[in-house]
Structure formats: structure tokens, C-alpha cells
Amino acid sequence: MDASNVISQFFSPAAWTFLKAVAGWFMSPIGFLVWTTLVKSAVLLGIVLGLVSYTVYAERRVSALIQDRLGPNRVGWQGLLQPVADALKLLLKENFTPKSANYFYFRLAPKLVMVPPILVLAVIPVGSSLFGVPITIASLNTGALYVLAISSISVYGIVLAGWSSNSKYPFLGGIRSSSQMISYELSLALSLVPVFMLIGSLNLDTIVHYQVEHGWLVFPFWPKGMTFSALWHPAEALNAFRAGLSLKHFLYWIPLFISFLLFLISMFAETNRLPFDLPEAEQELIGGYHTEYSSMGFALFFLGEYTAMIAGASAIITLFLGGWSLPLIPDGSHGWGWGIVNIVTFFAKVVALLLFFIWVRWTLPRFRFDQLMKLGWYFFFELAIVNIFLAAAVLTYIH
Amino acid sequence: MQLTLFWIFSLLMILFALGVVSLRSPISCALSLVGSFLALAALFVTLDAFFIGIIQVLVAAGAVMVLFLFIIMLLNLQAEERRPVKLSAMVGAGAIIFCFIKLLAEVIAASPLLSRPIPLLQETATNDIAMIGTTLFRSFNLPFQIIGVLLLVATVGVVLLSRRTLK
DSSP states (O other), X not given: OOHHHHHHTTSOHHHHHHHHHHXXXXXXXXXXXXXXXXXXXXXXXXXXXXXXXXXXXXXXXXXHHHTTOOOSOOSSGGGTTHHHHHHHHHHHSOOOOOTTXXXXXXXXXXXXXXXXXXXXXXXXXXXXXXXXXXSXXXXXXXXXXXXXXXXXXXXXXXXXXXXXXXXXXXXXXXHHHHHHHHHHHHHHHHTTHHHHHHHOOOOHHHHHHHHHHHOOTTSOOOOTTOOTGGGGSHHHXXXXXXXXXXXXXXXXXXXXXXXXXXXXXXXXXXXXXXXXXXXXXXXXXXXXGGTTOOHHHHHHHHHHHHHHHHHHHHHHHHHHSOTTOOTTOOOGGGOHHHHHHHHHHHHHHHHHHHHHHHHHHTTSOOOOHHHHHHXXXXXXXXXXXXXXXXXXXXXXXXX | OHXXXXXXXXXXXXXXXXXXXXXSSHHXXXXXXXXXXXXXXXXXXXXXXXXXXXXXXXXXXXXXXXXXXXXXXXXXXXXXXXXXXXXXXXXXXXXXXXXXXXXXXXXXXXXXXXXXXXOOOOTTOOOHHHHHHHIIIIISHHHHHHHHHHHHHHXXXXXXXXXXXXX
């Protein structure tokens, strides 16, 4: 008598056939895909939203550190419960709508700000695989373009918020934001072309796997022979190390590094972070597009902005900083322990990049608006195009 | 599954398209058009044409319509919103739409090319970007290059014009 017969005694025959049918669906290819995708989405959303609330906390603590203050350190140990207190405060406030605002669009706008960054996370490979199931929710062949497309529609929420508030400062913020985001989308997309030319794929999983083999794209000197076992033989490791420092790798590295800088800086502009935070510039526009919002409306703008930061950081890490990979660490096919190590690696990189975002915000002053536009159109756009030709020249020279 | 999704997104697209012509506020019209574009992109995706779907979102919904919205907001068209719906205009539009659909149905019924089902894509063709790339660069290389030069000239022209106005 096997285990399933023992269990079947506790159910009526009809219930047992139903249970078996449900189990069969869960194990069938389509059913398996559906429930693993749902579990992956739920876990990823949980992790990212948790990360968002602690990024806000980190922003306040790090800014305090930089400005020689203390920051929020009262709620819980070192103020670690501050996000909970903030969330409660925002929920309990009055959800006020100004009399002259367009009610429908005024309420719609915060949701439109919140949704696109979450959609971006669907194609990001946050880990290799766990128990043989790939961690990426949707491994699209057009993954990198999907990221650009979704981040290009995130401007609607901000523009609508600015317009529907029917008030001067939010309107200025909305106008600034739309022109800024359109300008920097160009260099954001064009800066990636050398990456696609080198790898020959737009699939983010393929891009990460390329980096596992050939080294991170910001530092493509990782040689093929460098494995864990080579480390125990100094001569072998030294040879492999030398093989990595070839002229070929160095020539690749020049256009890729320019791409990385362009993408990183354009991402600051896309996420409206200082030194490009003109749409909400507190000193000029009070709060820009979200001046008129209170309670959950404001909270959604806040969450959307930080989720966009996390999505942007994830895109940068996936494309240039090796995704979930770390030198000498195997992927999830070598056991579930390594699968979890890969996921932790990815989020550790995200946190490091978020801290960099925060560091930059509290270090650099803001651009003037005409400077911002000039930088985007007269410098970044041209540099991105020249970089494509440079990459093409390097690739023809090498092959 | 595919058929269900087709009906959902087709209906959404038609609803948004009706919104474009029937809503009074210009902002609502522009946003309905965006919704219609997004539903069209979803239709492309259900046909496994991911690249075209995503380009639809990136170019039409993400770039062109943002500029439209931007300009509509700057103009602040109040008079447009107060204009009432005219019955005669609606009847006329209905007649034109009816004639157009009738014509289209006649053409499709008469055409030997469209009467038989369109062949499926090859089973091996999973990477639609590579497929589009090889088609563009092998079969349509010269037209593609010419369009590329045209777009480059347009871009340079725009930069030049905006520079001149700044001085």
C-alpha cells in the first residue's frame, strides 16, 4: 500500500478524483507554468515592495549621514520601523482632491506612475534557476526593448498628474517631466545598441549568460579558463588572467564603457533623480507634479518613483554588471543553494546601486533646465550615435 | 486561449477607438488613442509578433502620443469640450462607416488571395527579431538603407533648425 492510497482513505471518492485532477493540472506543462509564474510574481513583488520602503528609509538615513545629521532613528532599533510608521501616517491622512481638479484623471495618475516599473520587473532575470525552474518571469526575445517601451509609457502618469491638478506648479512639473523623459529616452535606447551588436541578442537571459562566460560588460576581461579549480594552480590562473588582458578585450571595453556611462546617466534622468530632478525640484516647484496630492495618492507617487529606481537599477545590473552572476560562483543548476546565492547576489547589487543613486543625489547640485536639455540633445544623443559607429569599427577590426 | 485573448483585446481596441471619436475632451481622446495602441500591441503579442508589438508601444504609445498629449495640454482647448454632439454628423459618420465596412467585406469576399487562410509561420521561427532582421537586410536592403538615410537627414535637419531658433 503506497502513500497515495493511505491518503485517499480520508476523502470521499468524488473528492479524491477532484483532488487528483487538480494535482494533475498543477503538474501539466501549462498548469505548472501558471502556478510557478504566479508564485514567482508574488515573491518578486513582495521583495521589491519591501525593498522600496527600506530604500526610502536608507535615503533619509544616508542623506542625514552625508549632511552630518542623525535622520529617523526613533521608531524601533536605529529607526528600522520608520517605514511602517510612514505607511500608517500616509494611510490615515485625508485623501483630498482639489475642487478645480479633474477628478478621474487626478485619481488615475498615481496608478499609472506605479504600474510601469512593476511591469518592467517581469523580464528582469533576478536569479538563474531554482529546482530547475528559471527565475525570470518572462524570458522575452525582446526583453531589452520591452524595458525601454514600458519605461517610455511611465511618463503618462506624471504628465496627467501635472495637468489634472489644474494648478501652476504641478503643470510646470508635468511639462518639464515629459520633455525631459522624451529627450533622455533617445540616449537610453541608443546607448544599448553596442551591447546588442556585441552579444547579438535582446533577450536579457542571453545577455546575462554571455556575461557569465565573458565577464561583466563594464569589465569584460574575465578569461574563459578561469574556473574555481584553476585557482588552486597559480600558473594556470596566471595564464588565464593574462589571456583576459588581450587587446581584443580592451578594444571591446571602450565602446561598452561609454555605453554604460550613457545608460547610467540617462537612467538618472528617466527616474527623475537628482541631478535631473527638475520635474519635482522642491525649491522651484514646491513638489512639482505631486504638489496637490495627499494620503495614498502621494504614497503611490513615492512608491512608483522608488520602484522605478529599483527597476532602473535592475536593468543596469542585468545589462552591464553581470546580472545575478558573480565570478567563480556557479548557477542554480548546481543545486538550489547556489540558486539562492544567485538571487541574493542580484539583490545585493541592486542595493549597492541604490546606495550609489542616493549618494549622487545628496552630493551633486541640480542642473538648470536649458542645461539639461542641451546635455541630452547636443551631447548624449550625438555621443551615443558616435559610440555605435565606434563599436561597429571595433567589431569589424576584431573579426 | 489565443482566441479568447483576441476577442478581449479586439473589443478593448474598438471601445478605445470609439472613445477617440466620441469623447469631448481632447485629453480623453488622446488617451483613448493610447489605449487603442496598447490593445493593438497586445494583439500583435498574441500572434507571437513580440517585436512589432513592443515597437508599437515604444514608438506610437511611448513617443508620438506623449508629444500629442504635451501639445494638447499646452493649447488647453476649452472650446472643444463645450461643443455638443450633432445628430446629423453622427448619422453621416455612421453611413460612411457602414459603406466602408460593406466595401471591405465585398473586397475580401471577391479576392482569391484573401479567401483562403493565410499560412502559418514556420515552427522553427521562434526568434522574430532575427527574422525581421534577415528579411530587412537580405530582401529589402536598398529601400531600408534609403529610409535610414532619410531619417538621418530629418534628424540632422531638426537639430539644425532648433539651433537656429536658439540664436
